[in-house]
Amino acid sequence: MEERCRESGLAITVQRRVIIEALSERSDHPSADQLYEAVRGRLRGISRTTVYRVLETLVGIGVVQKISNPEAKARFDADTVRHHHLYCSRCQKIQDLSDPALDTIVLPTAGLGGFAITDFSINFSGLCPACRSFQSP
Numbered sequence: 001m002e003e004r005c006r007e008s009g010l011a012i013t014v015q016r017r018v019i020i021e022a023l024s025e026r027s028d029h030p031s032a033d034q035l036y037e038a039v040r041g042r043l044r045g046i047s048r049t050t051v052y053r054v055l056e057t058l059v060g061i062g063v064v065q066k067i068s069n070p071e072a073k074a075r076f077d078a079d080t081v082r083h084h085h086l087y088c089s090r091c092q093k094i095q096d097l098s099d100p101a102l103d104t105i106v107l108p109t110a111g112l113g114g115f116a117i118t119d120f121s122i123n124f125s126g127l128c129p130a131c132r133s134f135q136s137p
Helices: 002-007 014-024 032-039 048-060 129-134
Strands: 065-067 075-077 084-088 094-097 123-126
Touching: 002 014, 014 032, 014 048, 032 048, 048 065
Parallel strands: 084 123
Antiparallel strands: 065 075, 084 094
């Protein structure tokens, strides 16, 4: 990610490096607040606002993707290769789903009002195994 930042003309500040490292170490698609909690112990004086700004900058240059989800909190993912997500509607856990069949879906071309689809990802909602085990019959 750091190399792609440099290629985009973005300096690798201490704050950016710490946030990139923290995000790269995770696979749980953390929110900005979760990343802030993870990095504030590593870098004294970092603010929540800085974490939000750095994440939005990384999204803007395409090295991080922002994932939409029903809880309406932005969640972030360092993996920008097309993949899909499973979202637990009870505990809000998000996990990756790689299924080649989903990547071959024929995209609509009619009725788009001139809109050209360039990429897609699919988010499935349901219950993770842990939450299913607590579900009453």
